[in-house]
Amino acid sequence: MILEENAQLEAVSAIVAELKQQDGALLPILHRIQETLGYVPEMVVPAIASGLNLSRAEVHGVISFYHDFRRTPPGRHVVRICQAESCQAMGSVPLTEHVKSSLDVGFGDTTDDGAITLEPVYCLGNCACSPAVMVDDALYGRMSASRFDALVQTMKGGK
Amino acid sequence: MSITVFVPRDSSALSLGADLVARAIVGEAARRGADIHLVRNGSRGLFWLEPLVEVATPEGRIGYGPVAPEDVNALFECDFLHGGDHHLRLGLTEEIPCLKKQERLTFARVGITDPVSLDDYRAHGGYRGLARAIGMSGGDVVEEVTQSGLRGRGGAAFPTGIKWKTVLGTEAPQKYVVCNADEGDSGTYSDRMLMEGDPFALIEGMTIAALAVGADHGYIYLRSEYPYAKQVLDEAIANARDAGYLGADILGSGKRFELEVRVGAGAYICGEETSLLDSLEGKRGMVRFKPPLPAVQGLFGRPTIINNVISLASVPIILDRGWKYYHDYGMGRSRGTLAFQLAGNVKYPGLIEKAFGVTLRELVRDYGGGTATGRPVRTAQVGGPLGAYLPVHQFDTPLDYEAFIAIDAMLGHGGIVVFDDTVDMAQMARYAMEFCAIESCGKCTPCRIGSPRGVEVMDAIIEGRDRQHNLALLRDLCDTMLNGSLCALGGMTPYPVLSALRHFPQDFGDAPAKGA
Numbered sequence A: 001m002i003l004e005e006n007a008q009l010e011a012v013s014a015i016v017a018e019l020k021q022q023d024g025a026l027l028p029i030l031h032r033i034q035e036t037l038g039y040v041p042e043m044v045v046p047a048i049a050s051g052l053n054l055s056r057a058e059v060h061g062v063i064s065f066y067h068d069f070r071r072t073p074p075g076r077h078v079v080r081i082c083q084a085e086s087c088q089a090m091g092s093v094p095l096t097e098h099v100k101s102s103l104d105v106g107f108g109d110t111t112d113d114g115a116i117t118l119e120p121v122y123c124l125g126n127c128a129c130s131p132a133v134m135v136d137d138a139l140y141g142r143m144s145a146s147r148f149d150a151l152v153q154t155m156k157g158g159k
Numbered sequence B: 001m002s003i004t005v006f007v008p009r010d011s012s013a014l015s016l017g018a019d020l021v022a023r024a025i026v027g028e029a030a031r032r033g034a035d036i037h038l039v040r041n042g043s044r045g046l047f048w049l050e051p052l053v054e055v056a057t058p059e060g061r062i063g064y065g066p067v068a069p070e071d072v073n074a075l076f077e078c079d080f081l082h083g084g085d086h087h088l089r090l091g092l093t094e095e096i097p098c099l100k101k102q103e104r105l106t107f108a109r110v111g112i113t114d115p116v117s118l119d120d121y122r123a124h125g126g127y128r129g130l131a132r133a134i135g136m137s138g139g140d141v142v143e144e145v146t147q148s149g150l151r152g153r154g155g156a157a158f159p160t161g162i163k164w165k166t167v168l169g170t171e172a173p174q175k176y177v178v179c180n181a182d183e184g185d186s187g188t189y190s191d192r193m194l195m196e197g198d199p200f201a202l203i204e205g206m207t208i209a210a211l212a213v214g215a216d217h218g219y220i221y222l223r224s225e226y227p228y229a230k231q232v233l234d235e236a237i238a239n240a241r242d243a244g245y246l247g248a249d250i251l252g253s254g255k256r257f258e259l260e261v262r263v264g265a266g267a268y269i270c271g272e273e274t275s276l277l278d279s280l281e282g283k284r285g286m287v288r289f290k291p292p293l294p295a296v297q298g299l300f301g302r303p304t305i306i307n308n309v310i311s312l313a314s315v316p317i318i319l320d321r322g323w324k325y326y327h328d329y330g331m332g333r334s335r336g337t338l339a340f341q342l343a344g345n346v347k348y349p350g351l352i353e354k355a356f357g358v359t360l361r362e363l364v365r366d367y368g369g370g371t372a373t374g375r376p377v378r379t380a381q382v383g384g385p386l387g388a389y390l391p392v393h394q395f396d397t398p399l400d401y402e403a404f405i406a407i408d409a410m411l412g413h414g415g416i417v418v419f420d421d422t423v424d425m426a427q428m429a430r431y432a433m434e435f436c437a438i439e440s441c442g443k444c445t446p447c448r449i450g451s452p453r454g455v456e457v458m459d460a461i462i463e464g465r466d467r468q469h470n471l472a473l474l475r476d477l478c479d480t481m482l483n484g485s486l487c488a489l490g491g492m493t494p495y496p497v498l499s500a501l502r503h504f505p506q507d508f509g510d511a512p513a514k515g516a
Helices: A002-019 A026-037 A042-052 A056-065 A085-089 A092-103 A145-157 B011-015 B018-032 B069-077 B118-123 B128-134 B138-148 B160-169 B190-197 B199-213 B227-242 B273-280 B309-321 B323-327 B360-367 B401-406 B425-439 B450-463 B467-484 B488-492 B494-503
Strands: A077-082 A116-121 A133-135 A138-140 B003-006 B036-039 B053-057 B060-064 B089-092 B176-181 B217-222 B258-263 B304-308 B337-344 B350-355 B377-382 B389-391 B415-420
Touching: A002 A026, A002 A042, A026 A042, A026 A056, A026 B258, A042 A056, A077 A085, A077 A092, A085 A092, A085 B337, A085 B415, A085 B425, A092 A116, A092 A145, A116 A145, A133 A145, A138 B011, B011 B018, B011 B190, B011 B227, B018 B036, B018 B069, B118 B199, B128 B199, B128 B309, B138 B160, B138 B199, B138 B309, B138 B323, B160 B199, B160 B304, B176 B199, B176 B273, B176 B309, B190 B199, B190 B227, B190 B309, B190 B337, B199 B217, B199 B227, B199 B258, B199 B304, B199 B309, B217 B227, B217 B273, B227 B258, B273 B304, B304 B309, B309 B323, B337 B360, B350 B360, B360 B377, B360 B415, B389 B494, B425 B450, B425 B488, B425 B494, B450 B467, B467 B488, B467 B494, B488 B494
Parallel strands: A077 A116, B003 B036, B176 B217, B176 B304, B217 B258, B337 B415
Antiparallel strands: A077 A133, A133 A138, B003 B053, B053 B060, B060 B089, B337 B350, B377 B389, B377 B415
């Protein structure tokens, strides 16, 4: 565990060093950290803060402000279901209930096998093909309970 | 001679399997020894037909759709490469009525060209606006945009030219152009389609803006929910830079303009311009007090043009064809066109670019074909989560900024979300409050505290607890939010709530609404 933390800190230091020269560097840095580590661990906050000459409170404030930044490791796949009006008009409420009960998780939770983290999202810009779901970076339209179940099978089967 | 086949790379088309279709076509062509040239275009915006495959023939582009991977073999059997007959054949794409009736100015190239091909862009009129702008003074360019009547397409409808004029007239060692591509409103996707389908139009518009006011750096603040748009924009920016349309010396003018994409982090409030600027600066996306206006003290304290994607992407055609050409479309003080987006429960959802003045009824009934579920239309929410719910008897209101304000509604970014008669309007009112509570930046009290209280009051109303008292409380709360909030999030969340209450009082309990 200690080793892992060291590796994470090293990765973060390299990211901060690479990106800190650009104006408004904090968001690009946080995005890169999350891409690399899957989340933004609490213990890397001091390294980011000192690299950017900010207080730890400022960095913490930014991480906690934005919905995207995760403070715990996600599952192997992140599933986001749109909760906004257009998708509601096409049945996202019952779809969401189906997803929660079939995966046995709530929003923000990860399935017991570590395969899937479920998150809400407010509009994926796929409103002409509602309801919309995003799995990692792949977008799906006109989602149904049965199509979702098939997707879950591929996610749980593969990596 | 190879035959050109088009399969969109637009997010929505991809979400319906366009990549699988493209792969199947390439594989089948190779197997049969057919010589094809595959172009990954943007979407035409006819989403019930996506994935829409097109083939270039001597008669024009023939469409087939919606195509599934398993249809591909049959398409080859029917010789679709030469426009052969098949039950998915749509004829000439341009002649599809929903497309033919549109007035595509800003979206003239979307779905037609290869989005990242500069040659294609120029062959379809691209970069003529910039070429003309370079020969004009900054003041003349700003005047041209002002005369066109273009107003902010993000929703606030502030005259674009006036913003630019303020930036032009403010002395500073550094100025910026920022594109607000944080398209968070449910029911809207025109920014995404434009960026994925014709990114050079946005890049050209930003370049014209920058040169006009003397800005040398630009940012596109893109929401993180649009990863495909990021890929297309990055590719297009690199191509524009390689060809001298961006960089240290734009087309030999001696003027510099650098452009980069920055990605947001899932905060709806960052679509509010001052909050967006704080976010770009690497901070929490908190709304700023105005004044100072961003045009005077914007990004990093410098004068900044901040405009929506569609506003900026409409600038090239205005410079190319002249302000009058654009101004001749529209009605009243709403000039030009708006890219309306039909979404939600609608049979034929899609992008409809029309001059202002078209009615909601024409869009929902004639273009949209009613609901997808086949049930009666009950309401449409226009303008995103802060827009009013309109009952069907108001559907003849012309889509015009002022006409909508007159009925306590707003056009916003042109998103139209249709609902059938199963919708529970009290639940939608509750959701509006809930959404505001989730997305509030927390700076002002009416929004931060008002929205969670709004959810509680709605819960009480839905459960039937002390209903008359709680309805009065809800109206009072909405009044406070409307008049006391710092920005449109808290200030306009009452629009969907009050419109639901006014037009659908039966959903809020048996007693008729008073004073709504």
